[in-house]
Amino acid sequence: MLITPRSYGLYHPKIYEYWKKEGYEVVRKAGPHSEEDLITYLEGVEVLLVGTDHISKKVIQNAKELKVISKYGVGIDNIDCEAARKCGIEVLNTPGVNTEAVADYAFGLMLSLSRHIARSHFELVQEGTWNKTVGVEIFGKTLGLMGLGSIGAAVAKRAKGFNMNVIAYDPFPNEQLAQELGVTLVSLEDVIRESDIVSMHLPLTKETRYMIDCNRLKKMKKNCLLINTARGGVINELHLYEALRDGEIKGAALDVFEEEPPTNSPLFELDNVILTPHNAAASVEAVQRMTLRSTDNVMAYYESLRKAMAPS
Known part of the structure; x- marks a missing residue:
């Protein structure tokens, strides 16, 4: 998985140990990134936990392994959700956290x-x-x-x-x-x-x-x-x-x-x-909530897949 928000985990430093324990290989690249860099970083990546990076149609179409985008925040206008839908990629966000x-x-x-x-x-x-x-x-x-x-x-x-x-x-x-x-x-x-x-x-x-x-x-x-x-x-x-x-x-x-x-x-x-530099959501409490909710969204996504694939 690729994580780009700069403040992700800032007040939950053990969050990366949690990912590792759950079997995820985390690539940490603090954004925002250019379209070209995102295409490179997303090679072989299944999960994108993203902040303000612009996730364009081109980025999505080149992310062949991507299954889920978890937005670190509320607004998803930086993500081409229609392109994601056509590629079968789930887009999740964290309403109310900030x-x-x-x-x-x-x-x-x-x-x-x-x-x-x-x-x-x-x-x-x-x-x-x-x-x-x-x-x-x-x-x-x-x-x-x-x-x-x-x-x-x-x-x-x-x-x-x-x-x-x-x-x-x-x-x-x-x-x-x-x-x-x-x-x-x-x-x-x-x-x-x-x-x-x-x-x-x-x-x-x-x-x-x-x-x-x-x-x-x-x-x-x-x-x-x-x-x-x-x-x-x-x-x-x-x-x-x-x-x-x-x-x-x-x-x-x-x-x-x-x-x-x-x-x-x-x-x-x-x-x-x-x-000011897109700073309104940057409180300690909001960062804590965004970190946990964006993480939980990924876990819930894979849990729903496991349940769907389990024999009845």
């Missing part, structure tokens, strides 16, 4: 962006200028959630502690959940127009790609803050850069990008952004 970690991080980005915390540390204290920056409070503001799944719901719970008015758009709305959380379900366009802060919590699909583009950015409030801990492709980054540069919205905090790691992004030029 909900609280990502919700914490999204809220941390809101606070840091609204009060210029990161900028104050690096630019104003370390450089010795000691100038105060005047931010805005998030207490009592309107928070617009794009997506009210498990992470969106966890963010809504935190927002209630700040007396925020929470509205949400979800393509498959759960009205009972919204009522329990005190969240008002509205249209996508209402979230865009009415929110002081917009926080993205939708998966990347054909329908959500570039959901936030120049047209929707122009409809946001001038003082709006945009937070993205979901997937980079839900926001058109060039359009976002232009909106931030031209003052169409006040600021943005991104933990995810269309290309990771981002290179030569125009967003690097701006001082009204916070950019």
